[in-house]
Amino acid sequence: MRLSDAVSAFIDAARLEYGYSAHTIRSYRRDLTEFAAFAGDQGLHELADADLELMRSWLWERQQRGLAPSTIARNVATLKSFGSWLESRSLVPGNPASRLRTPRVPKALPRVLSQEQMDRVLTRVAERASGGDPEQVRDHAVLELLYSSALRVSELTSLELDGFNRRERSVRVVGKGNKERVVPLGVPAAKALERYLADARPQLLARSTPEAPQHHRALFIGNRNAAPLNSGAVYRLVSRELEREPGGGPSGPHTFRHTAATHLLDGGADLRVVQEMLGHASLSSTQVYTHVSMERLAATYRQAHPRA
Known part of the structure; x- marks a missing residue:
């Protein structure tokens, strides 16, 4: 072979x-x-x-x-x-890669925005959406949902219309390994989604040409021919907003996920509840956010305590 x-x-x-x-x-x-x-x-x-x-x-x-x-x-x-x-598959007598050694990779803490920074970002986007432009209304809903539910970008772009439960304020997500979970969302995110579905999404659908395939099941659709919103568009949206906020580190959608998880733990959420919300298979993946919280606490202490 x-x-x-x-x-x-x-x-x-x-x-x-x-x-x-x-x-x-x-x-x-x-x-x-x-x-x-x-x-x-x-x-x-x-x-x-x-x-x-x-x-x-x-x-x-x-x-x-x-x-x-x-x-x-x-x-x-x-x-x-x-x-x-x-x-x-019995294509080889044994795994030829089993003796490979993985190099040590220094672990860097993920970039996390402060509550004030996140408030500024979402306020800016909400103000632009207030004009009624369908793309701005959609982008506001996307960012509110990313922060509210700590979704991966792939999970957000694969959401379907029937996955949004208005009454229970939740979304049904298909995560890694095709594992499904139900994730809650806050009031601002729910309101932004409802406005998008009532006003912006129909306008975006109306832009498509007659011969374009209609993606009626996709929750978020893009600007051209009503195709599902892709991850690249979400990366560009998030990066554009985070460029205006100080702080080093990545500026993609995962920053919203990191920030949401850290803010939950800062607010007293149980680690295992956060693990379930994030869809982590292992608790060790979630525990990185406890280190982020401690780093933030230490930084605040060093800055504010008179005898730090």
Whole structure:
């Protein structure tokens, strides 16, 4: 079996059988395509050639090019998943990546906005939406929902109309691994969503050409031909708003998720409740926000206490 065919079969299995997110699928495809190209450059095209030595050579070459440890760590994870799948399908006698070592990646605390900063962001967006422009009304609903429910961007863009429960003020979300959960949302987010659904969404639908497919199930739709809102548009929206707020670190939608989780813990929410809300499989993934809260507390102490 050729290595390229095995890669294609693995990507199909990851997408169709295991229900991995679109982001994970893109990472797997990119990493394994580059790995197969590296093998091909050395005249190695068969699956049997993809042994531990070849994998180590590829990772070493990437390290020599100066790729970040986090990128190399992702490459190792991809190879291990690929190797495990190959072994499970009896395509190889054992997982060739099982002995790969993952480089240590320094853990950086996520960027989190203060309550005052988040209030400023949402107030600015609400003021623009007050003019009635359908795109601004939609963007206001998107940002309110991201902060209120701490959704991943992929979860937000895959929301469907019947997933919004007005009476219970909640959304039904399909997260990683196709796991479904119900997440509450606050009054401002619910009101922004209701306004979007009543006024802005019908206007955006009306812009589509007669031959354009109608995506009646998608909760959020884009500006052209009523196609579902994509993650790139949400990234651009969030980045544009966060550029106006001081503070280093990433400026994508995950900043809203980090901020929401941290504010919940600051307000006294139980860690396991926050874990369930975020859709984390492991409590350790949620515990990073307790460190963020402690860092914020320490920073406030150092700034305010006279004998700090």
